[in-house]
Each structure stands twice: as C-alpha cells, then as structure tokens.
Amino acid sequence: MNAIKPHIFTLVVAIWVGFVSLCLLLQTFTPLGSEATNSARSWWTARRFQQADAEQDLLGLRDFGAAYLSRTGDGTLLDFAIYQIGFSASGPSMFRHPSDALDWALIGSEAGDSYLSVLPAPWPTLQTQAHILVERAFPLSHNPAHLANGLEALSQWMASGGGPNQASSLTSAGYREFLATALDDRPTYLLLRLSGESALESHESDR
Amino acid sequence: MKFLVLGFAREMLGRWGLLLLTAAIFTAAQLSFDAQLGDASLGSYLAYISLWAVVLLFRCGWVLQRRRAAGWPLEEQLRDPHGYRAPLAEFLACALLMAFGFLAALVPLGTLPLELPQDDVALYPVRCQIENDQTWVFELEGRVPSGSELLLTIDWSAGSPAKQELPITNHAGNAHNATAGEIFHWPLSPAELAAGRVSLSPPMGAGLRVFQPLARLQVPRPGVHLLLRLLGAQLLFFLPLLALLLALARFGRIHASLAAWAVFCLGSLVAYRPPPRLADAGLGLLAKTVLLCKQALPAVEGLATSGHRFERLVGTTTLPAIALWLMLGTLALLLACKRRKPR
Numbered sequence: 001m002n003a004i005k006p007h008i009f010t011l012v013v014a015i016w017v018g019f020v021s022l023c024l025l026l027q028t029f030t031p032l033g034s035e036a037t038n039s040a041r042s043w044w045t046a047r048r049f050q051q052a053d054a055e056q057d058l059l060g061l062r063d064f065g066a067a068y069l070s071r072t073g074d075g076t077l078l079d080f081a082i083y084q085i086g087f088s089a090s091g092p093s094m095f096r097h098p099s100d101a102l103d104w105a106l107i108g109s110e111a112g113d114s115y116l117s118v119l120p121a122p123w124p125t126l127q128t129q130a131h132i133l134v135e136r137a138f139p140l141s142h143n144p145a146h147l148a149n150g151l152e153a154l155s156q157w158m159a160s161g162g163g164p165n166q167a168s169s170l171t172s173a174g175y176r177e178f179l180a181t182a183l184d185d186r187p188t189y190l191l192l193r194l195s196g197e198s199a200l201e202s203h204e205s206d207r
Numbered sequence: 208m209k210f211l212v213l214g215f216a217r218e219m220l221g222r223w224g225l226l227l228l229t230a231a232i233f234t235a236a237q238l239s240f241d242a243q244l245g246d247a248s249l250g251s252y253l254a255y256i257s258l259w260a261v262v263l264l265f266r267c268g269w270v271l272q273r274r275r276a277a278g279w280p281l282e283e284q285l286r287d288p289h290g291y292r293a294p295l296a297e298f299l300a301c302a303l304l305m306a307f308g309f310l311a312a313l314v315p316l317g318t319l320p321l322e323l324p325q326d327d328v329a330l331y332p333v334r335c336q337i338e339n340d341q342t343w344v345f346e347l348e349g350r351v352p353s354g355s356e357l358l359l360t361i362d363w364s365a366g367s368p369a370k371q372e373l374p375i376t377n378h379a380g381n382a383h384n385a386t387a388g389e390i391f392h393w394p395l396s397p398a399e400l401a402a403g404r405v406s407l408s409p410p411m412g413a414g415l416r417v418f419q420p421l422a423r424l425q426v427p428r429p430g431v432h433l434l435l436r437l438l439g440a441q442l443l444f445f446l447p448l449l450a451l452l453l454a455l456a457r458f459g460r461i462h463a464s465l466a467a468w469a470v471f472c473l474g475s476l477v478a479y480r481p482p483p484r485l486a487d488a489g490l491g492l493l494a495k496t497v498l499l500c501k502q503a504l505p506a507v508e509g510l511a512t513s514g515h516r517f518e519r520l521v522g523t524t525t526l527p528a529i530a531l532w533l534m535l536g537t538l539a540l541l542l543a544c545k546r547r548k549p550r
Contacts, residue, residue, distance in 0.1 A: 008264055016469055023493055028494050040255075073515055115330060123360075155364065172386070179371065186364075
C-alpha cells in the first residue's frame with residue numbers, strides 16, 4: 001500500500017485521461033483542434049465537388065454537396081448540385097431519353113425535399129424545386145402530384161419574397177396578387193407566373 | 208528570469224519550430240482565404256491557428272518531462288529557495304510563444320493577395336413547434352449571440368386577402384408587423400436570448416401559418432477585422448490550461464506528458480458544445496457522465512470557438528464565466544509555484 005500511495009494522484013489522472021480518451025474514441029464529444037481537421041476535410045470535399053462538376057458526375061455532385069453541408073453548414077454547393085441534377089441534366093438540351101430525363105428530375109427533386117429543412121438558406125432551393133417539378137418532371141410523367149408539389153413550392157417561395165438574400169419587391173407583389181386571386185384560379189396564376197419567369201430567363205440567356 | 212524564459216522558449220521551439228509555424232500559418236491562410244481554392248471562412252482560419260496552442264500544450268509537457276529527467280528540479284532547489292522562478296518562467300515562455308503565434312497569424316492577411324471575409328450573417332435551421340394552434344414556439348438550442356433574429360416564412364393563403372400586414376406578438380407583449388410576401392424578421396430580445404426560447408402569437412383568427420421547415424435563425428458573422436479579438440479570446444481560453452499543466456506536473460508530481468494529455472482532455476471537455484437535441488436522444492451512461500462533467504466546468508466554450516460555425520458561439524461567454532476560468536488558472540499557477548517537500 002505504501003508503495004502505491006505516492007502514485008495515487010497519477011492513477012486518478014490516468015483514469016481521467018483514460019475515461020476522456022475513451023469518450024473521444026467513441027466520438028461522444030470532439031477533441032480540441034478537431035475543427036481544424038474538419039476544416040481541412042471540408043476543403044477537400046469542396047475540391048472533390050469541383051472535380052465531380054468537371055467530370056459531370058451528377059450523383060457525386062449531390063453526395064459531395066451534402067457532405068459539405070454537414071461539415072460546414074454551407075448549402076451553396078448542394079443548391080448548385082440540385083439545380084444541375086434536377087433541372088440542367090433533365091433539360092432538352094441534354095438530349096436524354098425521356099425516362100432518363102425524368103429519373104434525373106426526380107433525383108434532383110428528392111434531394112431538394114430531403115435537405116430542405118437543413119439547408120441554411122432553403123428559399124432558392126424551393127424555386128429550383130418548383131421549376132424541376134413543373135417544367136421537367138410533370139411534362140414527362142403527367143403525374144398531377146408533381147404539378148401540385150411544384151406549385152406548392154412556388155407559392156412558399158413567393159411567400160418568402162425570394163428569401164432574405166434575393167428579396168424582390170416583384171416577388172412580394174406577386175404573392176399579394178396570388179392572395180387576391182380566387183382560390184380556384186390560384187394554380188393557373190402560379191403556372192402563368194412560372195412560365196413568365198422561364199420566358200424571362202431564356203430571354204436573358206439568349207441575350 | 209529573462210534567461211530562464213528565453214531558455215525555455217528556445218527549448219520549446221526546437222530547431223525547426225519557427226520555420227514550421229511560418230509554413231503552417233501561410234498554408235492555413237491559403238486554405239482559408241485564397242480566392243479560388245480557399246474556404247472563405249474566418250472560422251476555418253481560427254481552427255487552424257488554434258492548433259498552435261494545442262501543439263504548445265503537448266510540447267510543454269514533453270519539455271518539462273525532459274528537464275525533470277535531466278535533473279532540473281534539484282538544480283532549481285539549489286538556485287532558487289522560493290521555487291517560483293522556474294514555473295513562472297515556464298508559464299511566461301509558453302504564454303509569449305502562444306501570443307507570438309497568434310500575432311503571427313495576422314501577417315499573411317496583410318501580405319498575401321487574399322479574399323478576406325467581411326461582416327455577414329449566417330443562417331441556422333430552428334426547431335419550431337405549434338402549441339394550442341395559436342402559438343409558435345422556437346427552440347434556439349443554447350446561447351445565441353446578441354443581434355440575432357428569427358426569419359420566418361409565413362403562409363397567408365388561408366387568411367383574408369384584404370389583410371396583408373398584421374402584428375405578431377411575443378409573450379411579453381412586444382409586437383412586429385408581418386407583411387404578406389416578405390420574410391418576417393423577429394429581433395431577439397435579451398430575455399429571449401437568455402431563455403433560448405421564443406414564443407410568438409399571430410392575431411387570433413387571422414389564418415396565418417408558419418412554414419416550419421423554413422424557420423431560420425440569423426446570426427451575425429464577424430468579419431476579419433475581429434480576428435485579433437477572437438485570437439485574444441483563444442489566448443484567454445488556453446492560458447489557464449497551461450497553468451493547470453504546470454500545476455499537475457510540478458505540484459501533482461505526475462509525468463508531465465500525462466499531465467499534458469489530462470489538460471488536453473479537460474480543455475476538450477470545456478470547449479465541447481453538446482449538439483442540439485442531445486436531450487431528446489437516448490443517452491448512454493458515458494454521454495450522461497460527459498454532460499455532467501461539462502456542466503460542472505465554467506461555460507467558456509465561446510472563447511475557444513472556431514470552425515465553419517464559429518459565429519454561433521462568438522460573444523456568448525458571460526463575464527462571470529471568464530472570471531471564474533481565469534481564477535482557476537491563477538489558482539493552478541499558484542499551486543505550480545508552491546514547492547513540495549521531496550519524497
């Protein structure tokens with residue numbers, strides 16, 4: 001006992017170190033400096049995302065965008081991925097088989113749905129979602145649920161006025177017009193609004 | 208004393224220390240702020256720089272143990288009858304090296320062509336519950352920096368089209384007007400920040416509905432001009448840990464490298480921020496114990512905040528918590544200076 005006595009404090013500290021190290025190993029909590037490794041990993045994820053973009057690896061875009069979101073809380077990469085997968089990849093300029101194009105549109109839309117509540121700025125995703133479902137998925141699938149969900153997403157986006165970063169008085173005024181429209185005419189109003197936006201966008205891209 | 212400090216600092220740095228520090232700082236600046244390849248994140252830069260302090264903790268333990276093995280304690284007893292010069296010199300040397308590393312972190316920002324982040328805002332999802340069909344309750348999940356706001360997207364489609372601007376009130380009776388087709392901003396009052404919970408009520412019968420998945424907390428994100436202050440906060444966090452390391456190694460007479468590990472574990476626990484909704488999850492015994500230990504320590508995790516979500520904790524540490532943390536450090540330093548009788 002006398003031999004152990006001088007080392008009791010060392011034993012206590014060793015037990016403390018062992019307990020906390022076990023917690024760290026089991027990832028009960030994170031060690032000091034773990035944010036640096038997390039930053040380095042997120043930097044690497046962003047590079048992988050760029051590589052996936054260059055190689056047109058659409059599923060890679062989604063996965064790396066989601067990984068970047070979970071590591072950094074920044075959803076811009078995932079937003080871009082959802083647009084690329086759901087809207088660009090399923091567009092007529094890609095000359096895909098209709099079933100193939102529909103698949104990509106639905107993959108993009110599902111990604112938008114599943115990450116909407118965790119994206120820091122979900123409003124642009126809502127707009128993308130509306131365009132994907134109404135302009136890509138519905139014409140290919142003729143599924144009324146796609147049209148209804150797309151219009152619902154558009155109305156939510158308009159209710160936000162475009163979101164805090166892209167706030168537009170035109171969108172806000174559009175939502176107030178939408179509210180003033182009779183209940184039965186609201187889907188038609190939203191469709192007109194969406195086609196007007198698309199026409200404006202294609203006009204801008206032609207210029 | 209001056210020579211003791213210089214000697215210890217030289218031993219801490221070793222042959223390549225300064226070169227490695229310079230390379231690490233410039234690499235960290237490129238990874239964080241380079242226009243093409245960088246993360247454009249001040250938090251990420253802070254995270255890389257805080258590694259310097261962690262490395263110094265372990266290096267200090269290693270040097271202390273090496274000196275012990277070389278017979279320094281006996282030498283100290285002969286040269287310094289009071290026994291405070293060597294521990295103070297060790298503490299000062301480490302503190303100066305830490306401060307030097309943090310100040311050196313400012314150099315690349317002025318010399319390299321980097322894209323430095325300015326003041327901005329960050330958005331976080333907020334959990335929203337609807338109580339009694341009329342009250343929206345938002346859980347902020349821990350302390351939130353002042354200047355934060357709730358951003359709500361409100362569905363007006365079930366209400367009267369004639370009413371496109373309505374007041375929304377909290378339980379204290381404060382009201383802000385919400386407009387159809389615009390995000391509703393609710394600035395958080397000090398009471399709401401302290402409670403970590405906000406209850407809002409729309410007018411009775413107005414038919415307003417909040418889109419729950421779109422509720423967000425907007426937190427101000429400091430720009431690069433606050434880097435010095437943030438690094439100062441990191442210094443305040445690490446200095447008491449350094450004092451504790453000296454106390455454990457000298458007064459506690461344990462292996463100095465083990466003491467460095469113990470202090471690193473303690474620092475990790477203090478800097479740990481339990482993830483949101485931890486209380487809901489079925490916690491194991493280990494997690495419960497960690498949570499209990501964490502609650503027993505001063506809540507100074509805001510001082511060590513870094514990483515991509517660093518703005519969530521900036522400025523959330525209270526003055527009493529900082530004072531308590533520094534007092535613990537001072538106590539540890541006093542213990543380190545107290546010479547014990549040889550065994």
